[in-house]
Amino acid sequence: MSSQPRSTDNPDVSPDAAPGSTPGAGRAVSAPLIGRGHEPTIFEFSHSGRRSWSFRETGLPEWSAEELVPDAFRREEPVALAEVSERDLVAHFTRLSHRQYSVDLGAYPLGSCTMKYNPKVCDEVAGLPGLTRVHPGAPASLTQGWLELLIRLEETLCAITGMAAATLQPAAGAAGELTGLLLMRAWHEQAGRQRRRVIIPDSAHGTNPASVTLGGYEVTTVPSDARGCVDLAALRAVLDEDVAGIMLTNPNTLGLFEEDIVEMAAAVHDVGGLLYYDGANLNAILGVTRPGDMGFDIVHMNLHKTFATPHGGGGPGSGPVAVSPRLVPFLPGPRPVRQVAGAPGDTYGWSMPPQSIGRVHGWHGNALVLARAYAYILANGGDGLRRVADAAVLNANWLRQRISGTYDIPFDRPSMHEFVASAASLKRRTGLRALDVAKRLLEEGFHSPTVYFPLIVDEALMIEPTETESPQTLEELAAALERIAEAAGEEGGLDAAHAAPRTTPVSRVDEARAARQLIPTYDARP
């Protein structure tokens, strides 16, 4: 593990050269823009003695490592990292960015992920020095602005979901789920109820059952009916006093609103269970209806979906959890709170709920993500958020109708913000699978939909256009999906589809080999 980075053949340069001006720094030319070459790793650009770093003059005594660290703890050789000039560093990561699709480049109709455009004003908010330069361990008296921001966001999220209070600590949706299940457990246990099971529909996200297990519960799966919603009779059949609760996504992962939600809520509450709302699809109902009004007790939100905080290639997210009044005493803490009016001292402070399940994050959650989401909500306002839902639902329904002659729509009725198409007929007719459709769509310049999910639909293509794509973009997307289907039926069309994508930085990637001959680091290369 201590191998030195490989060097290039570039001539020696003075390690003292100013950053950014290193003479002879290589590879500024022949950059593989979206296309055919491979980009070497940063380690292959390394050249001993080259550097980017610089630190300020401190005037401190220059004690040596030997004077500062006892022998038993001190390493002999420095950690081998890439040694590159700032110029090479910028070229490398800029070229990497050119090998990456993103929302800023184009449509990203990845179902269930709500890949809407992320307004730039929120980036600027997240860069305000008054927010970024605050240590999370500073006392409340020194962080009143942050506390007010968090409280205002909490209150806003409660207004949107119809809940009483929320924790902003969970760092992602799955963290919110587990937090919610621990709240469920704490609520039952304080009343002396030992319950073992949590119900999940067969259309649920994989994080749901995984979270249930980590929450110490067993999963009971309830099937969907012919209309794509939870089978109410089947649900009633599995409900008893061993059920701690149910986790539901509404609209569900088929993009369909669970029309029997009120009856389902009553049935679960009748056996003393709680309803958990997976907020992955909250975008569809902003200002239309609220989980609290439907009867949900625990609600997690994905701020990186509904409230447009950028997804960062797989995070950071943010997964606040809002609850009904009876669960407030169990929320994670400490919570930001308004101090009693008229009392001396600060306006805002921290408080640990009396029966808190404890901390679920090292500090206060992904705070700068929370600030972005708050800015997004302020910019939209109540009226704007309703327009978000309207446009998202309209776009999804338009696209569903538009491609319904080409692809199967297994549950062909009005959907909410997304819908699930299927390539099953297409596959029977031409051999083209959902995976091939996805790869061909990459060639057409779009990101692909979510494929093979939900699991209850054969050859699933889960499509969520979001509210931020224009009718013109949707028409282009529909036309591309049609072209893909048509071409598959032509002579040699299937072979061409199997060869897709050919216009991307790499062609289809050998996933099986990656797992069989694991190369998890540059140093592990054969």
Next chain:
Amino acid sequence: MLGFLGLGHIDDLYSAVPAALRLAGGLDLAPGLAEADVLDTLADLAGANRAADLVCFAGGGAYDHDIPAVTRALAGRSEFVTAYTPYQPEVAQGVLQALFEFQTMLCRLTGLEISNASLYDGASACVEAVNLAVAQAGRQTVWVSQGVHPHWRQAIATFAVGTGHRVIDVSLSGGVTAWPPIDSAAGDAPAALLVQTPNFLGCLEDLSAARAVADEHGALLLVASDPVSAGLLRTPGELGADVVVGEGQTLGMSLGFGGPYLGLFTCRASLVRRLPGRLVGETVDTEGRRAYVTTLRAREQDIRREKASSNVCTNQTLMAVTAAIQLSWLGTQGLRELALRCARGTRYCREALVGIDGVEPAASAPVLREFAVRSPVPAPVLIERLADEGFLAGLAVGEGFEGSEYEGCLVVAVTERRTRAQIDAFATAFEKAVR
């Protein structure tokens, strides 16, 4: 578009939503604001954070390091910022390769063979390490050193309620973990020992000793370590750690009131099938070109569902990319120099503070980048007083140390950004504040 759907009104889109559930009158929120007004509103809130203007001596997993312009510029590229999880590797080579490079750097820093592509933060990395160890050892008990960040210990306790793990706190002596003598250890054998170095009080832990205790019990050794300190310290892997976790905020992330930060997770190759989170591997495309893809996916929640040992999906990818950029800016010599400068400032500041009448070191063990002191004035009061003088003095030792000799002490961290003049001024103000 409505006409194409045969609808007359936008509300007709919601025919599936029962009328009784429809929100009459819309959301009870103010109307939308123009961009300039949004910025003003947030700038006002930001302006109310006095801590932002203080000279920072607080640490505890969140440090005031330099973030060079190049790190901000590259990590802020919208191709990285606005991408989703790399489910389609052919159009996600940028993020995938950056993660592969990140994994390589983390393995070199920790001396282990496998690194995942990030977790939420130091706390979540500890929780996942405990879960891995319990599954691997088939035992429910874990020993956690009191030197592990108190918030991380609390998170471990929170999640242990769901998994049913038993967490035993092991207290400190002289600032470092006092593992119970082998023959006195009551109860079940532990699945693992978790220790942090440098620990919350800044003290360096003896990992070889911890390894020996773990071996006596057939337990795994889990080590929380700081990637900046790695510039001067022997790797935990070399000293016997099976899993190394940590908080990666020091690798290019702002203090940001606690997030988004970066959970680090590395382990031995033999544990890879239990690795939580995503793992990027190198492979080839159909033309034999080097390519990257998330791999060993069968471990993950979307495939294993209720049998998965972790529910992590979204992680902190952008922070891992940031760390890869920052570590490349530092390079081999820069990381060492950074650690050295932190250590120099720490020694200088420690000597200055313990030279003050009534102020004494809270522990005798060697320190590197932060240290704890005891003073006649309780730490929370000291922090308020020094804030009025322009300093964030440190973190108070309180929760998680109740009743211990360290309660009420102050933990002071010094980064490469602190100058001799700042430390001298801090010491002068400190002397006044403890009087």
